[in-house]
Amino acid sequence: MTRTDFPFSMLMVQGCTSDAGKSTLVAGLCRLLARDGVAVAPFKPQNMALNSAVTVDGGEIGRAQALQALAAGLPPHSDFNPVLLKPSSDIGAQVIIHGRVRADMSARDYHRYKTTAMQAVLESFARLRQRYACVLVEGAGSPAEINLRARDIANMGFAEAVDCPVILVADIDRGGVFAHLTGTLDCLSASERARVVGFVINRFRGDISLLQGGLDWLEAKTGKPVLAVLPYLHGLMLDAEDAIQAEQRGEGLNVVVPVLPRISNHTDFDALRAHPQVKLCFVGPDAPKPPADLVILPGSKHTRADLAFLQAQGWPDYLRRHLRYGGKLLGICGGYQMLGRSVADPDGHEGAPGVSAGLGWLDADTTLAANKQLREVSGRCLFAEAPVRGYEIHLGHTDGPDCRQRPAFALADGRLDGAMSADGQILGSYLHGLFDHPEAGQALLRWAGLGDAQQVDLAALREASLERLADACQPLYQRLRSLNR
Structure with missing residues (x-):
């Protein structure tokens, strides 16, 4: 395993909402670490998506993890996404463990199954920790979903189980970014709040000087640093995890x-x-x-x-x-x-x-x-x-x-x-x-x-977009490297 001065052997990106930018942030950081010669792997404990990719070991994982693997210079592997849920109805899904179909379950049955699924998650994570100097973990949805916190394997439940530090990312383009960040923190336990090392504000466009007052207020209120404000990047050609990308470019x-x-x-x-x-x-x-x-x-x-x-x-x-x-x-x-x-x-x-x-x-x-x-x-x-x-x-x-x-x-x-x-x-x-x-x-x-x-x-x-994404994530990467762990 190649190591550099990057202070994290594992780091988790959680979002205040779905589509806050977790997948792209992990992909960008994977590419930056790979550029620096760090043996890095992506990891998402549990994913729910109908977009999937075939893995080198003959399984399937979420499409976003395959993209993150590409960013890290790796072939996709089932350990990168050990639990994949493919919805078959509003209340049921096909449950895929380590790349293979395990069963079709209702949401209620799967909630009871999470204890078993967590064992698969921990097995995959342990294997990755042995092979890679850094594992970048992507959460799912939001850690503030109170109704899903029991037996959680996707966000803070996983982070607590393996003692993983967390970055919290919010999408300013949606509006309400400060409420999203402070409200999410308020929904966490004391130990969960303590493992949040800082915030990332994503998809900002405009004059950043007009944002500074809000950043100062946020840091003073929470005691957490704003690690980076990342720009809105137009025209990226990156695989979507689930949402249909309706942007249209051509004609004919x-x-x-x-x-x-x-x-x-x-x-x-x-x-x-x-x-x-x-x-x-x-x-x-x-x-x-x-x-x-x-x-x-x-x-x-x-x-x-x-x-x-x-x-x-x-x-x-x-x-x-x-x-x-x-x-x-x-x-x-x-x-x-x-x-x-x-x-x-x-x-x-x-x-x-x-x-x-x-x-x-x-x-x-x-x-x-x-x-x-x-x-x-x-x-x-x-x-x-x-x-x-x-x-x-x-x-x-x-x-x-x-x-x-x-x-x-x-x-x-x-x-x-x-x-x-x-x-x-x-x-x-x-x-x-x-x-x-x-x-x-x-x-x-x-x-x-x-x-x-x-x-x-x-x-x-796709490759050009990954390079552009990595360049945009450089300020965050440099800030993370400067943290004393």
């Missing part, structure tokens, strides 16, 4: 994506958000459906329920008109399953057992099964001369004449993936990340009708 090919109630891995569309020739539109419930050149049915954590949602929202009629006028239709993972004749869940892996009629535009049927497919893949497109790379996270198997006669991709492990309709208008695939890699993304956009499609290198954009 019109791409429409329905926002399903259980949409998963919507990071599939990050490269399209960044593409200068693509106008990407996410369509939420009851929203108008604009004209499109390409419609993409995204992944889903509950395929049959989300299929019923599409039908109730009138999407089949919209898609019939779209196809009649020559539009293209792409289904990814759960969206691919919806395009077939039927989706069967005989054992009730995603809800009540049963069979749902699919949209019927691909001659194929899907049966959900217990074993989740988790793998990184590579291969080549069969509808264009282009390589492809991506990853699979799905239950079940899809088969039928369109899969056997017109597969979409030939994979390096000898398997065929996906299917295309006889008229070439409809394409389905289990592969996530199809647009992330320049050649495959370009080939798909050309198939969709953008004949002069440019290549967009999402990995290069």
Whole structure:
């Protein structure tokens, strides 16, 4: 383990609210420590997200921890996020421990299970502490959620268990930043307040001199230092943990994506958000459906329920008109399953057992099964001369004449993936990340009708954003290095 003068062997970033900037702050600090030659690893004890990534040890973790691993120069590993909750309803979730599905639980059952989950958390953390000079820990939501403090494994419950110092971050762009910080402290126990080493105010824009009076008041009232005021960074291309990033940059090919109630891995569309020739539109419930050149049915954590949602929202009629006028239709993972004749869940892996009629535009049927497919893949497109790379996270198997006669991709492990309709208008695939890699993304956009499609290198954009984020976090990093631990 390489060590420098950084005074923390472990440090936890907790937020006053969700989306306060915990994930990006950990990523920025990971990159700064890695720049200085420190063996650093990210860690999030418990994450709740439908965006996940495949790990090097064959599991899955939250997408944000995979991004933080990239910032640290590491391949994603299941120890970086030992407990992942993937919501399947408003009151239940799939519980993933050390990268593998353990069970589907109601919120009440999981609350009782937290004592067992904490053991998995501590096992992973102990392994990371042995291997890395510094472990940067990300909390979840807010430590001030009084109703969740019993058996807490995500915030102060974890910090107290391992004696970890804490930074508290608040988003000034939301408003009420001083109330957020002081109110959060007031909800903590004396020992929890004592382990807060200071505050970070995030997403500030304007004249910082106008903020100084508030900073002085905050430090005097709490006895805690403001470690840094970080700027609002526009245009970062970083994987979102869960919230859909609706910012639109380009214009040209019109791409429409329905926002399903259980949409998963919507990071599939990050490269399209960044593409200068693509106008990407996410369509939420009851929203108008604009004209499109390409419609993409995204992944889903509950395929049959989300299929019923599409039908109730009138999407089949919209898609019939779209196809009649020559539009293209792409289904990814759960969206691919919806395009077939039927989706069967005989054992009730995603809800009540049963069979749902699919949209019927691909001659194929899907049966959900217990074993989740988790793998990184590579291969080549069969509808264009282009390589492809991506990853699979799905239950079940899809088969039928369109899969056997017109597969979409030939994979390096000898398997065929996906299917295309006889008229070439409809394409389905289990592969996530199809647009992330320049050649495959370009080939798909050309198939969709953008004949002069440019290549967009999402990995290069992500790397540039991590560097920019790290530069912005430098004042915080230097302040942390100056603290006497």
